[in-house]
Amino acid sequence: MSPGDVLRLGLLGVRGRQARAALSALGIAIGVATMIVVTAIPAAGRQALADRLSALGTNLLRVQPVSAGDNQTVLPSESVAMVGRIGPVTGVSAVANTHAVVRRSDLINPDDGSGLTVLATRPDLLPAAGATMASGSFLTAVTARFPVAILGYTAAATLGYDRRPPPGARLSIGNRWFSIGGIMAPAPLAPELDHAVLVGWDAARTTLGFDGHPTVLYVRSQEAAIDDVRAVLPATVYPELPGLVQVSRPSDALAAKREGDRTFGTLFLGLAAVSLLVGAIGVANTMVISVLERRREIGLRRALGAHRSHIRAQFLTESVLLSALGGAVGAAAGILATAAYVTWQQWPLVIPAGPLAAGVAGALAAGVLAGVYPAIRAARLTPTEALATT
Structure with a gap:
């Protein structure tokens, strides 16, 4: 199978089960959006505080x-x-x-x-x-x-x-x-x-x-x-x-500003790590369930002549597509939610590039890792075993 065939097969699996795909991507999107929101809003607050402290003559x-x-x-x-x-x-x-x-x-x-x-x-x-x-x-x-x-x-x-x-x-x-x-x-x-x-x-x-x-x-x-x-x-x-x-x-405001930078920096790292972990767990859970639910399909495809590599490629591609879709939607939702909140608070809009890239990359990596083991295990099943376990 060519890469184009693998991609079309993965898209077919996503389009054929739109409700399940939407729910799977939603879990990923919520994790990524949460990560962006909990890092971008404090970053905007910190920037607003820094601007106010700078106006007090910190330099x-x-x-x-x-x-x-x-x-x-x-x-x-x-x-x-x-x-x-x-x-x-x-x-x-x-x-x-x-x-x-x-x-x-x-x-x-x-x-x-x-x-x-x-x-x-x-x-x-x-x-x-x-x-x-x-x-x-x-x-x-x-x-x-x-x-x-x-x-x-x-x-x-x-x-x-x-x-x-x-x-x-x-x-x-x-x-x-x-x-x-x-x-x-x-x-x-x-x-x-x-x-x-x-x-x-x-x-x-x-x-x-x-x-x-x-x-x-x-x-x-x-x-x-x-x-x-x-x-x-x-x-x-x-x-x-x-x-x-x-x-x-x-100025004492400079000391307060530096202390605020250190405190907020530690808080950002903690929030980003927790949010990324939550998103990874959600991705892993949805992908494992998705693969286990489709063992009958796996057995049928094996009976029709699909090789184990084809099964692995199919589910890994679908996993990556779901992760990419959820990551993109989550990133957009997180940015929009952050923009709306900071506009209401009259803060500057600050979107940390690190958490944004880490959220999308983490979603993709989690999707791949979550789909590897179930796909390999399902690919090892014989057609009769896969059909019998359904």
Whole structure:
């Protein structure tokens, strides 16, 4: 018999007993679908949790000089560029205290600064500090050269601008007039920015006498390498005196995220193993019963001249076809069920490729193994024995 003849014979057996074939494939499909669902839904939940934890600044480090009484250490003006050359660093920006006084009007007492800090900053501060704008636009490479100020969320309220400043609104900073370019939204990862008025780095140098030394660096790094980056930052920022540089430790959210990855990873392996075992047992059970039920057919085919190899090939092919059908249906059902659930939960859709491939491959392997022994045993029966045992 050619491979095509064997395939047609296997399909004939499946089509001739559609109800039994459907029930056999259903058991396989349920096992595979269960495996995909119990691994994909937790994977989607883990990804959603990881995204939320990442939003808490798990890869953000703050670098600032150590204060020693009245002697305030300053960071080198080249520190931002030096940190940017560290391989795993994905972003870096800086702010610097200009010690200027900000007033809403020049008629206010010059000594009344409203308790606000005037910080010189760079245009790339928002992504580095995890901040956003509530209104207006942040400084750009062009506007950072001119007297334009950005108000922190609390600073705007203090100055009387709760939402959007009127067109042409200005502030007096260091006895110089600055236009208000926008108001920042609350910055939970850098709360000091909420109480600050931000001006461009170049504008601070030309109008406020800023010396160019940053006060705080905001460093974004690849999460996997954040501990290594933290270890080399002091020597990178201040090679002569690394002990005078203080680096914040990674967020507690990063530790929670790593622990969640380990816990979920172990859970996935356990769920996948149990689901695959259940599917394999279901396949074995349905295929053994299927072969045992058809001994009369086996005896009749042997009496008509079929060889033992033909009987083995027939039932193995049918077993593989049923397994493939059940595996495909189960995979599709598992993916659809997972997609529906994660859409309802507003989670990202994550289908682990490993469990998906393992489910289909496991169903095929289980079908083959389940059909081998009964097919061999049935093929060894003589026609009279096969007919007599029915």
